[in-house]
Structure formats: C-alpha cells, structure tokens
Amino acid sequence: MEYFDRLDQELESMWSKIINEAPLFRAIDENRVDKKLYALYMIETYHYTLHNARNQALVGVRAYDVPPKYTKFCFEHAAEETGHELMALHDVKSLGLSENFTIPPPLPETETLIAYLYWISATGNPMQRLGYSYWAENVYHYIMPYVRKLQEQLGLQNNQLTFFIAHSDIDEAHAAEVREIIERHANTDEDREAVARVMRSSLYLTGEMLHGAFRAYGKLRDGEPGAYGFLQALD
Amino acid sequence: MEYFDRLDQELESMWSKIINEAPLFRAIDENRVDKKLYALYMIETYHYTLHNARNQALVGVRAYDVPPKYTKFCFEHAAEETGHELMALHDVKSLGLSENFTIPPPLPETETLIAYLYWISATGNPMQRLGYSYWAENVYHYIMPYVRKLQEQLGLQNNQLTFFIAHSDIDEAHAAEVREIIERHANTDEDREAVARVMRSSLYLTGEMLHGAFRAYGKLRDGEPGAYGFLQALD
Amino acid sequence: MEYFDRLDQELESMWSKIINEAPLFRAIDENRVDKKLYALYMIETYHYTLHNARNQALVGVRAYDVPPKYTKFCFEHAAEETGHELMALHDVKSLGLSENFTIPPPLPETETLIAYLYWISATGNPMQRLGYSYWAENVYHYIMPYVRKLQEQLGLQNNQLTFFIAHSDIDEAHAAEVREIIERHANTDEDREAVARVMRSSLYLTGEMLHGAFRAYGKLRDGEPGAYGFLQALD
Amino acid sequence: MEYFDRLDQELESMWSKIINEAPLFRAIDENRVDKKLYALYMIETYHYTLHNARNQALVGVRAYDVPPKYTKFCFEHAAEETGHELMALHDVKSLGLSENFTIPPPLPETETLIAYLYWISATGNPMQRLGYSYWAENVYHYIMPYVRKLQEQLGLQNNQLTFFIAHSDIDEAHAAEVREIIERHANTDEDREAVARVMRSSLYLTGEMLHGAFRAYGKLRDGEPGAYGFLQALD
Numbered sequence: 048m049e050y051f052d053r054l055d056q057e058l059e060s061m062w063s064k065i066i067n068e069a070p071l072f073r074a075i076d077e078n079r080v081d082k083k084l085y086a087l088y089m090i091e092t093y094h095y096t097l098h099n100a101r102n103q104a105l106v107g108v109r110a111y112d113v114p115p116k117y118t119k120f121c122f123e124h125a126a127e128e129t130g131h132e133l134m135a136l137h138d139v140k141s142l143g144l145s146e147n148f149t150i151p152p153p154l155p156e157t158e159t160l161i162a163y164l165y166w167i168s169a170t171g172n173p174m175q176r177l178g179y180s181y182w183a184e185n186v187y188h189y190i191m192p193y194v195r196k197l198q199e200q201l202g203l204q205n206n207q208l209t210f211f212i213a214h215s216d217i218d219e220a221h222a223a224e225v226r227e228i229i230e231r232h233a234n235t236d237e238d239r240e241a242v243a244r245v246m247r248s249s250l251y252l253t254g255e256m257l258h259g260a261f262r263a264y265g266k267l268r269d270g271e272p273g274a275y276g277f278l279q280a281l282d
Numbered sequence: 283m284e285y286f287d288r289l290d291q292e293l294e295s296m297w298s299k300i301i302n303e304a305p306l307f308r309a310i311d312e313n314r315v316d317k318k319l320y321a322l323y324m325i326e327t328y329h330y331t332l333h334n335a336r337n338q339a340l341v342g343v344r345a346y347d348v349p350p351k352y353t354k355f356c357f358e359h360a361a362e363e364t365g366h367e368l369m370a371l372h373d374v375k376s377l378g379l380s381e382n383f384t385i386p387p388p389l390p391e392t393e394t395l396i397a398y399l400y401w402i403s404a405t406g407n408p409m410q411r412l413g414y415s416y417w418a419e420n421v422y423h424y425i426m427p428y429v430r431k432l433q434e435q436l437g438l439q440n441n442q443l444t445f446f447i448a449h450s451d452i453d454e455a456h457a458a459e460v461r462e463i464i465e466r467h468a469n470t471d472e473d474r475e476a477v478a479r480v481m482r483s484s485l486y487l488t489g490e491m492l493h494g495a496f497r498a499y500g501k502l503r504d505g506e507p508g509a510y511g512f513l514q515a516l517d
Numbered sequence: 518m519e520y521f522d523r524l525d526q527e528l529e530s531m532w533s534k535i536i537n538e539a540p541l542f543r544a545i546d547e548n549r550v551d552k553k554l555y556a557l558y559m560i561e562t563y564h565y566t567l568h569n570a571r572n573q574a575l576v577g578v579r580a581y582d583v584p585p586k587y588t589k590f591c592f593e594h595a596a597e598e599t600g601h602e603l604m605a606l607h608d609v610k611s612l613g614l615s616e617n618f619t620i621p622p623p624l625p626e627t628e629t630l631i632a633y634l635y636w637i638s639a640t641g642n643p644m645q646r647l648g649y650s651y652w653a654e655n656v657y658h659y660i661m662p663y664v665r666k667l668q669e670q671l672g673l674q675n676n677q678l679t680f681f682i683a684h685s686d687i688d689e690a691h692a693a694e695v696r697e698i699i700e701r702h703a704n705t706d707e708d709r710e711a712v713a714r715v716m717r718s719s720l721y722l723t724g725e726m727l728h729g730a731f732r733a734y735g736k737l738r739d740g741e742p743g744a745y746g747f748l749q750a751l752d
Numbered sequence: 753m754e755y756f757d758r759l760d761q762e763l764e765s766m767w768s769k770i771i772n773e774a775p776l777f778r779a780i781d782e783n784r785v786d787k788k789l790y791a792l793y794m795i796e797t798y799h800y801t802l803h804n805a806r807n808q809a810l811v812g813v814r815a816y817d818v819p820p821k822y823t824k825f826c827f828e829h830a831a832e833e834t835g836h837e838l839m840a841l842h843d844v845k846s847l848g849l850s851e852n853f854t855i856p857p858p859l860p861e862t863e864t865l866i867a868y869l870y871w872i873s874a875t876g877n878p879m880q881r882l883g884y885s886y887w888a889e890n891v892y893h894y895i896m897p898y899v900r901k902l903q904e905q906l907g908l909q910n911n912q913l914t915f916f917i918a919h920s921d922i923d924e925a926h927a928a929e930v931r932e933i934i935e936r937h938a939n940t941d942e943d944r945e946a947v948a949r950v951m952r953s954s955l956y957l958t959g960e961m962l963h964g965a966f967r968a969y970g971k972l973r974d975g976e977p978g979a980y981g982f983l984q985a986l987d
Contacts, residue, residue: 097346104339104357107364111332115365122339122364126357129342130350155953159868166867248860390718397636398629483625567816574809574827577834581802585835592809592834596827599812600820 094153110173151274156259178245187215329388345408386509391494413480419457422450564623570598580643621744626729648715657685799858815878856979861964883950892920
C-alpha cells in the first residue's frame with residue numbers, strides 16, 4: 048500500500064539522519080559510551096514511558112466520534128504499556144546505584160516530547176497519535192544493533208536491558224496491530240495526513256531528546272553540578 | 283472482612299429504598315410498564331454507559347501516585363466496558379423504532395450522574411471510583427428479578443435485553459476483581475472512606491436518574507412535547 | 518424580551534418551591550436557626566465558591582468557536598469571583614471558632630453541584646454556563662430577606678455576613694452584564710435552550726445542597742459523629 | 753535582586769544567539785525579507801497567540817494551593833490577552849490577501865511550543881508559567897529594532913503592524929507586574945528554579961519556531977506545494 052510505503056520511506060530517512068548525527072549513536076558506534084551515558088538516557092526513557100500509557104488512554108477518553116474498536120484499542124494498548132517505565136528504572140538501578148536515589152526531573156527536551164504527546168492525544172484528529180505508535184513500535188528494527196553494541200561495550204547482562212529486550216519482543220505484534228488500525232480507521236486524507244504529521248514530529252522530538260541527553264551527559268562528564276550528579280558513582 | 287460487610291449492608295439498605303420507592307420499580311412490580319418506559323430508561327442507560335469506559339480510563343490517566351497494577355486495572359476495565367452503550371441502543375431499536383431517530387440528550391439527572399463520575403475520576407482520592415464499580419458490578423443481584431418481570435410483561439426476547447443479560451454475565455467476574463483491587467490497594471482509612479462515599483453518592487444519583495426517567499415518562503405519556511416524543515411510536 | 522420573561526418566570530416558580538420547602542428556609546422563617554446551621558451552610562458555600570471562578574474560567578479555556586468578547590467575559594468574571602470563598606470562611610470564623618479548624622470536605626450534594634458546574638463548563642454548548650450565572654447573580658432578590666432574618670435571629674453584625682452583603686452589591690452589576698452577554702452571544706435556539714437547561718439544573722442542585730446541609734445539621738444536632746462535630750463549639 | 757539579574761543575563765545571552773543565528777533575523781538584517789516571510793511568520797504568531805490567553809487561564813483553573821492573588825492575576829492576564837491573535841491576523845490580511853483564505857495549521861515547531869505551554873500550565877509547579885511571561889513581556893526590547901527594519905523594508909504602515917506595536921505598549925506594564933508577582937509568590941527555591949526552567953525552554957522553543965517558519969518560507973519560495981501556497985499571491 049502506497050501510503051505505508053511513503054511513511055516507511057520517510058522513517059528510513061529520518062532514522063538514517065538520527066543514527067548518523069545524534070552523538071549518542073556516534074558514541075555507541077565509536078565505542079565511547081559509559082554507564083553514565085546509558086543511565087542518563089534510561090532515566091529520560093523512564094520519564095516519557097511513564098506518560099505513554101496515559102496519553103494513549105487519553106485518546107480514548109476524549110474521542111467520541113470514533114469507532115468503539117479504536118477506543119478499545121487505545122485502552123488495551125494503554126493497559127499493555129502500563130508500568131513499563133519500571134523496566135527502564137530497573138535497568139538504571141542494575142548498573143550498581145544505591146536503591147534510593149531521587150529520579151531527576153526530565154530534561155527540557157524530554158518534557159517537550161511528553162508535552163507534545165499529551166497535546167496531540169488530547170486535541171486534534173483522534174487518529175493522529177497512531178503516527179507515534181507507528182514508528183515507536185517499529186523502533187527496534189533501527190536501534191537493536193546499537194543496543195547490542197552498547198551491551199557489549201558495557202558488559203551488560205540481558206537482565207540489565209529489560210526495557211529494550213522486552214519491548215523488542217512485545218512490539219513486533221503491536222506494530223502489525225497499529226498498522227491494521229490505521230488501515231481500518233484512518234479513512235480520510237485528513238486522518239492519514241494527521242498520522243503522518245505526528246509520526247514526523249514525534250520522531251523529530253525524540254531525536255531532540257537524544258541530543259539533549261548527550262548534552263546533559265557532556266555536562267556530567269565535565270563535572271558541572273546538576274541533578275544527574277549522582278551518576279558520577281558509576282565508573 | 284468488616285469493611286465490605288459494612289459496604290454491603292449499606293448497599294442492601296439503599297437498594298431496598300430504591301426498589302420500594304422508585305416509581306420505575308413500582309411500575310414493574312405492578313405490571314404497569316410499557317415499551318415507552320423501557321425505551322426511555324434504556325436511552326438514559328445508553329448515555330451514562332457511553333461515559334463509563336471513559337471516566338474509568340481517566341482515573342488511570344491522572345493517577346501517578348498509585349501502584350501500576352491499579353493503573354492497569356483502570357485501562358483494562360475501560361477496554362472491557364468500551365462500546366457497551368451500543369447494546370443499550372440495540373435494545374431500544376429492537377422495540378421497533380425506525381433506525382434513524384436522533385438520540386435525545388441525557389435527562390438532567392443522567393447528566394448529573396455523568397458529571398459526578400467524571401469529577402470523582404478526575405479529582406480527589408484515586409481509589410474512589412472503585413466505590414462506583416463496587417455497586418455497579420453487583421447490581422444484577424438486585425435488579426435481575428425486575429428485568430425478568432419487565433421482560434415477561436413486555437414479551438421481550440433475550441436478544442432485546444442484550445445490555446442487561448450481557449452485563450449480568452460479565453460483571454460477576456468483575457465484581458470479584460473490584461473487591462480484590464479494593465482489598466489490595468485501598469490501604470488507608472482515607473482510601474476506604476473515599477470508596478464508601480463514592481459508592482453511596484453514585485448509587486444515590488443513580489436512584490435520582492430512575493426518578494428522572496419516570497418523570498420524563500410521565501410527561502411523554504401525558505402527551506407533553508419533548509425530545510422523547512418519537513417514542514410515541516411504540517405502542 | 519420573551520425569552521428572559523420565560524426564564525424569570527421559571528426562576529420565580531423554582532425559588533418559590535425552594536423557599537417553601539427547603540427546611541433551611543423554613544427554619545429561618547420560623548426562628549429556629551442557630552449558629553451551627555449558619556456555619557454549616559457557609560462551609561458548603563465556601564466549597565462551591567472556591568470552584569466557581571475556576572469553572573467559569575474553564576469555559577474560556579476550552580471554547581474556541583465563540584466570539585473573543587465572550588471568552589474575555591469568562592476570564593474577567595472569573596477574576597472578579599476569585600477568592601470570594603475566603604469571605605464565606607471569614608464569616609464562619611467570625612462566629613467564634615478557633616482559627617485552626619480543618620474545613621470538612623463538601624457534602625455529597627455540594628460535591629454534586631461542583632461536579633455538575635465543571636461538567637457543563639468543560640463540555641457541551643459553550644454558552645450554557647451563563648444559565649448558572651443568570652440565576653446566581655440574581656439570587657439576592659430572593660434570599661436577602663431571609664439573610665436579614667437570620668442576621669437578626671443570630672444577632673450577627675454586617676461584618677459577619679461579608680459573603681452575602683458583598684455579593685448582593687457586586688452582583689447587581691453582574692446580573693445586567695450576564696443578561697447582555699446572553700442577548701448578544703446566545704444567538705441560536707440551541708444556545709438559548711442550553712442556557713435554560715443549565716439554569717434549571719444548577720438551581721435544582723443548589724436546592725438539593727440546601728436539603729443536604731439541613732440533613733447534616735440534623736445529624737450534628739442529634740450528636741452523631743462526623744466531620745462537622747467541631748461546630749458543637751458554637752452555642 | 754540577584755535572581756532577576758541571573759534571569760536577565762541568561763535572556764540576554766539566549767536572545768543574542770537567536771538574533772545572530774535565526775535566519776529570520778539574519779534576513780531582516782540583510783534586507784532579504786519579503787511579504788511572504790512576514791505573513792508566514794505572523795500566521796504562526798496567530799496560532800500561538802490564540803492559545804496564550806487560554807493556557808494562562810488554565811494555571812488559575814488548576815492551581816488550588818496558591819495565593820488567590822496569583823489566581824486572580826492569571827485570570828486578569830488571560831482576559832487582557834484574549835483576542836490578540838486577531839491583531840496578528842489583521843496584519844496578515846493587510847498585506848493584500850483576499851479576505852477568505854483558510855488559515856493553515858500551525859507548523860510542527862509552533863504546535864510544539866503550544867503543546868509545551870499547555871503542559872507547563874496544566875501540570876507541575878503552578879508558578880512556572882511566569883517564566884514564559886517573564887521573557888514574553890520583555891520581548892520588545894530585543895525585537896523592536898528588527899520589527900522597525902522590517903517595516904521599512906516592506907514599506908508597511910503602523911496599522912499593518914498592530915500586533916507588535918500594540919504589544920510593545922501593553923507589555924511594558926505587564927513586565928513590571930510579572931516581575932512583582934514572581935517576587936511575591938515564587939517564594940521557594942523550587943518555585944524560582946521552575947520559573948527559570950520554563951523561561952529557558954519556552955524561549956528555546958520560540959527560537960525553534962523561528963527556524964521552522966524560515967524553513968517553511970524556503971519551501972514556499974522554492975515553489976514546493978503546501979498549506980502556505982496562497983501566500984504566493986504576495987509579491
């Protein structure tokens with residue numbers, strides 16, 4: 048189907064840019080990651096993941112003029128994603144941090160992503176959040192090679208990567224379901240354009256979050272004071 | 283457990299009052315119902331049911347300081363309830379109305395119930411909506427005898443009572459689950475008091491809705507003009 | 518103008534019913550009020566007033582498809598009502614209670630009124646909250662004779678009735694403004710019907726709150742334990 | 753006061769970067785603007801301005817644990833900002849467009865800014881939106897020289913710049929008021945840090961919007977199809 052081909056092509060090109068330009072991916076590629084960077088990134092992952100189930104459910108709460116099957120999908124999908132932030136937190140803790148650190152607030156770039164996802168869930172075309180799901184459920188295709196490289200460099204066990212490993216399994220099924228929902232329910236040009244727009248913007252903002260995480264890591268490495276200081280405990 | 287005994291005793295007493303005083307129950311008991319009354323009541327049922335999945339999910343959307351298991355319950359429960367309003371609508375239509383009538387807006391009493399359920403879902407103690415589920419999932423114990431009487435009086439088939447029959451099956455499992463969730467997660471006196479308060483108020487407002495529906499029926503029967511006029515087509 | 522005449526006639530008839538039937542008004546008429554009753558009622562007043570400015574502003578927040586003049590009215594009106602709950606609280610305290618009592622949560626009837634006002638502000642016809650303002654700003658015409666009687670019975674100074682006295686002054690101007698806004702902006706039959714419906718329902722729920730307050734007072738007088746127990750300190 | 757000095761210094765440095773790097777400012781400085789660019793930018797201005805009064809009021813709607821004076825400020829400030837988007841729209845139309853064009857949806861960068869402002873208004877520290885007001889009310893100090901240059905280049909009358917000219921007058925008084933509110937009510941380190949964080953992030957996202965507008969202009973100039981195509985009518 049031509050529409051999905053166009054989405055996939057655009058994703059391919061956006062991911063290629065992110066992978067080639069985001070310093071986080073560059074660092075992995077060039078064997079320059081350490082546990083601090085992985086931990087910092089997983090804390091941002093914790094933050095946006097905490098909100099994902101909620102903004103997904105919000106679509107169902109506010110959309111009356113949609114097929115009940117789509118509303119049901121929103122709630123079921125939200126139920127499945129609930130609590131996944133705890134996997135991210137587990138993986139951070141597994142690096143050897145004392146149990147009781149205070150989770151720093153999200154970085155501005157992470158908060159912007161979170162804000163955007165609530166906004167497009169709470170307003171506008173009720174189908175549009177599927178644009179986020181469309182790439183998010185397919186993300187592992189792009190990132191798992193880098194997750195594996197990072198695992199090797201840091202000498203992590205599979206049970207220290209629960210977030211990524213669990214998701215790469217779960218999300219294959221989700222991806223097919225998301226595509227099917229789009230095919231069935233995003234019936235108008237306006238729907239499809241809204242899905243494409245949110246796909247693009249939410250991936251762009253995720254790329255910005257990667258940049259933000261690396262900048263925060265730079266400050267941490269340089270010894271600047273900040274909410275991430277406690278990660279200095281990780282060698 | 284003493285707490286649930288107290289809840290059950292209070293429900294018993296409130297239901298007894300509703301059944302003895304609400305003219306809808308009196309009419310059923312005294313063989314005075316007609317299809318207009320059943321249809322009118324099912325339209326109100328359509329309205330609040332349309333919102334039930336949504337206000338249930340809203341609890342999960344806004345509650346951060348609760349165990350993820352409770353959040354998951356909210357979304358799963360919402361998913362299960364999604365679209366049930368269509369059963370109510372089906373049952374109305376099955377009475378012999380032309381397909382394309384405009385559903386009248388909810389009666390003030392129904393809108394008040396809906397408003398209250400959103401309010402207690404969106405604010406206050408995050409456990410408190412369980413007080414609504416607690417009685418709503420157990421409702422069939424009280425009302426099925428009257429549903430059966432009504433079925434007999436109106437000569438309805440089971441497939442004209444899909445809303446009640448489906449729910450009486452589904453909700454037995456739900457009732458046990460709701461009780462378990464309260465037992466596990468409503469841990470403080472404040473939680474339990476909030477659950478009890480919402481149980482009481484939401485059942486009270488449901489009783490008010492029954493009164494309101496009967497008053498609207500009275501006007502309809504008396505030939506007053508109004509949004510329910512189209513039900514005159516039902517003999 | 519015929520429309521407002523109809524609204525006024527309906528208000529006249531609803532108020533007449535409330536004044537003749539609500540036990541609070543009966544008690545005032547028959548010299549049976551005490552400070553406990555006045556205090557209890559003013560605590561409920563505190564609660565709904567705390568929310569009035571907020572639900573008024575919410576109309577402006579969510580209504581995009583209205584004339585900016587109406588949006589501006591919502592925000593200005595909200596600004597003017599902000600903090601008025603403190604007058605109610607001041608009047609309660611002036612009766613001789615120690616400063617530091619905990620304000621009891623609203624009664625179920627009060628919470629229902631609050632919930633309803635948020636609901637009709639956040640959803641539905643954006644003009645409809647004017648139906649609440651329409652009677653609320655005109656309330657003093659009906660109730661001031663009873664406020665004065667109560668003042669006499671309880672021997673209260675004007676500065677112990679700041680809520681009622683301030684509002685009877687402020688609201689005369691508001692009433693004219695509300696009427697003007699309805700005339701200008703409630704242009705369709707649907708708008709005018711929504712305004713009338715909310716006028717009716719919100720006044721009905723206010724009547725219910727009066728009943729609820731008197732029931733709570735009865736329990737207090739009978740020595741039942743409850744959140745209002747601290748009012749026993751008032752002779 | 754040291755806190756405000758730090759804010760001002762940070763603003764100085766952020767603005768200096770925006771003015772030196774944002775291609776919109778570069779274009780103005782180098783006499784390369786045309787009416788298309790001005791119109792496109794004013795359409796984005798229309799979009800975020802439409803939401804400013806609303807997200808400002810939202811702070812007052814949801815913040816209970818703040819001094820009523822701050823709540824009142826939120827509503828008053830919202831009332832004053834209501835309808836200002838119409839000035840932006842007026843200025844676009846004054847360039848010679850036919851009256852009835854459809855306003856294109858906001859660019860992704862503009863929508864991100866809007867989303868962020870709702871998010872920080874609806875959640876988190878209730879003082880934090882003052883961080884946006886703090887720079888937004890002082891913006892004219894930085895941008896008016898560029899507005900005047902642009903006016904000269906495009907040969908615009910003052911009444912084609914109503915948005916900027918009106919705001920540069922209004923906002924001087926606002927700026928003092930915002931500072932006073934921060935001084936009085938942002939009392940804790942947490943409050944002040946939240947204000948600073950939102951100041952920083954919202955100005956950053958505004959800078960991103962400037963970049964986005966210029967990118968959209970580039971596409972328009974290059975003849976790419978898109979929602980802004982109608983601006984080709986402007987020479």
